[in-house]
Amino acid sequence: MKRSVLIYQSIALITLAVAFILFWSFSKGTPFVESGLTFDETAADSYSVLQENLYRMVPILLGSIFFSIAIAFYLEEWLAETSWIYGIIAQQITILASIPSLLYGLLGLYFFVLQSEKGSFFTHALTFVLLVMPITIQSTQKAIRGVDISVREAAFALGANRWRVVVDHVFPNAFPTIVAGICTAISRVLAITALIIIVYIWKEHTLQSGDTFNIPSSVIVLLSFALLSSVISSFLEKKTNLT
Amino acid sequence: METSNHSIETQNLSLWYGDFQALIDVSVNIPAGKITSLIGPSGCGKTTLLRCFNRVNERYGNVTTKGEIKILGKNIYDPDVSLLELRKTVGMVFQRPNPLPISVYDNILFGLRIHSPFGSLTRSQSDEIVEEALTSVFLWDDLKDKLKTRATSLQLEQQQKLCIARLLPLKPQIILMDEPCSALDAKGTLAVEELMSVLAGTYTFLIVTHNMAQARRVSSECIYMFLGELIEHRETQALFETPEHPKTADYVQMRYG
Ligand SMILES: Nc1ncnc2c1ncn2[C@@H]1O[C@H](COP(=O)(O)OP(=O)(O)OP(=O)(O)O)[C@@H](O)[C@H]1O
Ligand SMILES: [Mg+2]
Numbered sequence: 008m009k010r011s012v013l014i015y016q017s018i019a020l021i022t023l024a025v026a027f028i029l030f031w032s033f034s035k036g037t038p039f040v041e042s043g044l045t046f047d048e049t050a051a052d053s054y055s056v057l058q059e060n061l062y063r064m065v066p067i068l069l070g071s072i073f074f075s076i077a078i079a080f081y082l083e084e085w086l087a088e089t090s091w092i093y094g095i096i097a098q099q100i101t102i103l104a105s106i107p108s109l110l111y112g113l114l115g116l117y118f119f120v121l122q123s124e125k126g127s128f129f130t131h132a133l134t135f136v137l138l139v140m141p142i143t144i145q146s147t148q149k150a151i152r153g154v155d156i157s158v159r160e161a162a163f164a165l166g167a168n169r170w171r172v173v174v175d176h177v178f179p180n181a182f183p184t185i186v187a188g189i190c191t192a193i194s195r196v197l198a199i200t201a202l203i204i205i206v207y208i209w210k211e212h213t214l215q216s217g218d219t220f221n222i223p224s225s226v227i228v229l230l231s232f233a234l235l236s237s238v239i240s241s242f243l244e245k246k247t248n249l250t
Numbered sequence: 251m252e253t254s255n256h257s258i259e260t261q262n263l264s265l266w267y268g269d270f271q272a273l274i275d276v277s278v279n280i281p282a283g284k285i286t287s288l289i290g291p292s293g294c295g296k297t298t299l300l301r302c303f304n305r306v307n308e309r310y311g312n313v314t315t316k317g318e319i320k321i322l323g324k325n326i327y328d329p330d331v332s333l334l335e336l337r338k339t340v341g342m343v344f345q346r347p348n349p350l351p352i353s354v355y356d357n358i359l360f361g362l363r364i365h366s367p368f369g370s371l372t373r374s375q376s377d378e379i380v381e382e383a384l385t386s387v388f389l390w391d392d393l394k395d396k397l398k399t400r401a402t403s404l405q406l407e408q409q410q411k412l413c414i415a416r417l418l419p420l421k422p423q424i425i426l427m428d429e430p431c432s433a434l435d436a437k438g439t440l441a442v443e444e445l446m447s448v449l450a451g452t453y454t455f456l457i458v459t460h461n462m463a464q465a466r467r468v469s470s471e472c473i474y475m476f477l478g479e480l481i482e483h484r485e486t487q488a489l490f491e492t493p494e495h496p497k498t499a500d501y502v503q504m505r506y507g
Contacts, residue, residue, distance in 0.1 A: 088311055089311075155348070157344055157346055157348035158348060158350060158351065160306065160342075160344060160348065161344065161348040161349075161350055161413070162350065162360070163306055163309065163337075164304060164306055164337060164341070164342040164344075165337065165341075165360060165361040165364060165416070165417075165420070166333070166334045166337035166338055166361060166364050166365060166420075167360075167364050168334075171364060175350075175360075176350060176351075179351070179352075180351055
């Protein structure tokens with residue numbers, strides 16, 4: 008029963024988000040839906056705008072990772088035992104985390120490529136926050152739950168309080184798994200960024216049909232980083248599963 | 251102080267996990283400076299009883315306790331009892347060796363660091379404490395060159411001894427052990443048993459075990475529990491050879507039958 012609620016909720020959310028994108032596109036007259044991708048800015052300009060936006064995302068990315076970890080610890084270590092709200096929040100996070108990243112990619116595409124000038128810092132941040140936080144929170148939660156109960160017991164039995172147990176033991180022990188989760192999230196972000204750039208370049212290319220295709224190097228770099236971080240993540244996961 | 255020579259005394263101790271009563275009117279006195287073993291079939295409440303004595307049961311939200319527990323003559327549910335002090339006095343060793351995943355050195359000092367103000371331990375004091383603790387559990391020779399290795403990478407036997415050693419700097423009065431040898435091989439088991447026998451006298455041991463041979467070997471008194479009730483508590487020898495209660499007889503003979 009709980010599962011079906013989850014599925015319906017995610018479907019509703021996805022539908023809402025898609026509807027939102029479509030509606031926005033139409034209402035602003037963006038030709039996203041109507042006639043493929045066209046742009047008014049000159050190629051050089053908008054590319055640098057895009058890049059600038061992406062650079063601005065780095066602090067947001069770091070910020071959302073930090074907050075995700077903090078939220079996960081708060082949820083697992085403090086809220087879980089004391090409050091019924093925990094269940095609801097955990098459920099919402101699961102839903103957000105299970106939305107296919109393609110949808111986020113669409114969102115990102117919209118905000119970054121089609122709205123690259125108009126799109127505010129806020130909307131960009133939102134995309135990344137939505138993309139990164141649920142998976143990071145969820146994987147951190149799993150990492151925290153994965154810390155062997157015996158470690159906690161040992162520390163509690165020696166007189167440590169909750170704070171001490173978390174800082175001295177749960178965090179260091181969950182750390183590799185947390186990093187693995189972050190790597191997954193980052194590879195998701197990078198892959199989607201690469202997607203955005205590809206679409207962007209493709210659009211540029213059709214605009215100026217004499218150009219050679221020399222920008223894809225950045226795509227390759229992004230994709231290889233994405234690959235690298237998912238390799239790191241699976242390596243870490245394997246390693247933590249063994250011990 | 252005219253305290254009896256009992257380290258732990260309980261009066262009509264009952265404990266519920268939600269609706270389920272796991273301990274039923276347990277009244278028991280554990281003698282000081284001796285090894286007492288706690289036996290009984292799986293699920294009879296041995297671990298639960300043990301965990302009452304350093305109040306780690308409370309960490310589960312749905313636990314209700316009734317009755318009285320006195321440790322060294324002091325009711326541990328009195329409002330002025332500090333959990334910190336209680337857990338310093340009552341150490342615990344777990345079924346699976348659970349050294350903290352930090353260095354051997356830091357494992358030994360972890361408890362002490364919690365209980366002493368920050369920065370109050372000098373380096374040489376720390377070194378001395380670590381050496382002393384490891385020496386008392388016969389690990390010093392093996393580990394003196396490995397103080398910086400991660401404790402979780404030691405052999406299981408060493409890990410379990412280390413778990414005992416890390417209690418000692420806190421100068422506990424009572425050491426609770428929940429099936430301390432079940433993860434060890436025969437050699438490790440004997441080593442830990444020997445260690446207990448050496449340390450008994452200085453410390454009061456209460457040990458849960460499924461291994462009746464072990465209970466006979468190490469303990470001077472033995473408690474038999476069944477479905478949350480204390481059935482029989484006597485000298486180990488007597489309990490095994492002339493059990494008074496038919497349930498005890500069943501259990502003891504089933505295993506030896
Ligand atoms: N946290 C808990 N919540 C609910 N019930 C519990 C909890 N811990 C133990 N119990 C129940 O209480 C009873 C006693 O458990 P306990 O762990 O004390 O038994 P035990 O004698 O130590 O068993 P074993 O020999 O298997 O270790 C069991 O029926 C168990 O299912
Ligand atoms: Mg048990």
